[in-house]
Amino acid sequence: MNSIRVVLVDDHRMVLEGLRVLLQPLAEVEVVSTCTTAAECYTAVARLQPDVVLLDINLPDQNGVAVCQQLTETYPKLKVIALTTLNEKSYVTRMMQHGAAGYVLKNASPEELLEAMRRVQAGKKYFSEEVQELLLQPAPATPQLPLLTRREKEILALIADGLTSQEIADRLFLSVLTVETHRRNILTKFGVSNTASLIKLAAQQQLL
CATH class of the missing domain: 3.40.50.2300 (Response regulator)
Incomplete structure (x- = not known):
């Protein structure tokens, strides 16, 4: 051989x-x-x-x-x-x-x-x-895009523009408390804890 x-x-x-x-x-x-x-x-x-x-x-x-x-x-x-x-x-x-x-x-x-x-x-x-x-090993699943309401999408865009909760409230004729509630809901849906991470992830998923 x-x-x-x-x-x-x-x-x-x-x-x-x-x-x-x-x-x-x-x-x-x-x-x-x-x-x-x-x-x-x-x-x-x-x-x-x-x-x-x-x-x-x-x-x-x-x-x-x-x-x-x-x-x-x-x-x-x-x-x-x-x-x-x-x-x-x-x-x-x-x-x-x-x-x-x-x-x-x-x-x-x-x-x-x-x-x-x-x-x-x-x-x-x-x-x-x-x-x-x-x-x-199975390939990692493609991350699901968070399902946002129309109002949440509006607020997300304004957050990305750098507006404060008070400024967003004034722009959309909402109370600051309502804006803060929407903000918390958006953070939860994206699974992040701060605005910087939120904007980065939303941009990666082409939501901004």
Whole structure:
């Protein structure tokens, strides 16, 4: 059986050495190069034509997402696996959109790394268990716009214009007490406790 030829890319030498030591006992894996920058990675891949690149996302000279995209576009048969501490859905999504075949966290065992490389070599995707759970989490619900009465909308607009409760009362021929009641109701509907937060949120939701 041909061994899986691997290039390791991480900005920390100690991490690279640790990975090399972890993978060394695996007969199926041959670490052909270690790189600390994107530039080194491009050179190594061009020269050695590996099967897999284990790629950290944080690199000193270029973002790992961009590196992944360039590698997979230049070498369509190359499999890139993100190997990172970043367990965030946005990073996983961006790496996969830019050509990554897998996403593995740095707490992975040598056996898991081998399984990941086997899987991507077979044309499949591989995610660490924690990453799978992250991807299965439902997307946050789109916030509902607060339902305001016509009067509340009028008062909200005047609050945004910087008018005081007394000035709003004079403008709308209401009592100050009535205006204050409307103001409290509006704050409650938006789930905020002060005027600055109210105006910011109302502007974000294009109500102003």
